[in-house]
Amino acid sequence: MSPRPPRRRLVPDYLATGGRAQGDDRISLERLSVLQAATPEEPRELSPGQRRVLDILPEGRSLPLAEVAARLGLPFSIARVLAADLVEAGYLRTRPPIPPAQRPDRDLLEKLINGLHGLKS
Template structure:
């Protein structure tokens, strides 16, 4: 017997305070989020902000991984992360760029040079 997918108790637009767009266009799906300073327990952050910080306590995760763990759309998670970055709780590192193809002739010349040394 399959279960029906669980719906969030709080809609994503309420999690973000009704803001549809993040103030930081540099946050991409693969941006790596790192917790810098945990928020104060009695601070003014909402429960979703706190959940994101708790999620990052053991280590860094990509923005899309955070969204999956929190059960939020990526767009809502971008807004939460932008809030936390602005307040100094998170650091965002750009995604690792894809590796470039190696120049085969350079590698072959390197091998010829290494063989000449031995």
């Protein structure tokens, strides 16, 4: 017996955004933009997709937008529109991803780890 094929969603993805392909132009969200819930109060009049975004971001927890899309099983473009609407409404805060120049040097970290392993022996 072969495994069951993945179930098709009952509601097409584009309906989650009301048919819009882009969010607010003033809110620029990238794949690695970090989202965090901005208010502990119960939001009103949200679409089911927006409510799902807020449900996976409990107070104090941050996730990159790409991971939010993956956890919801939505295309990135749909998750970006939903998140932009929530940022505009004040339910989410966002910060840009860490630029590559500010990330730690991988080679330096590997040398540090190897040196620490050498001290251990």
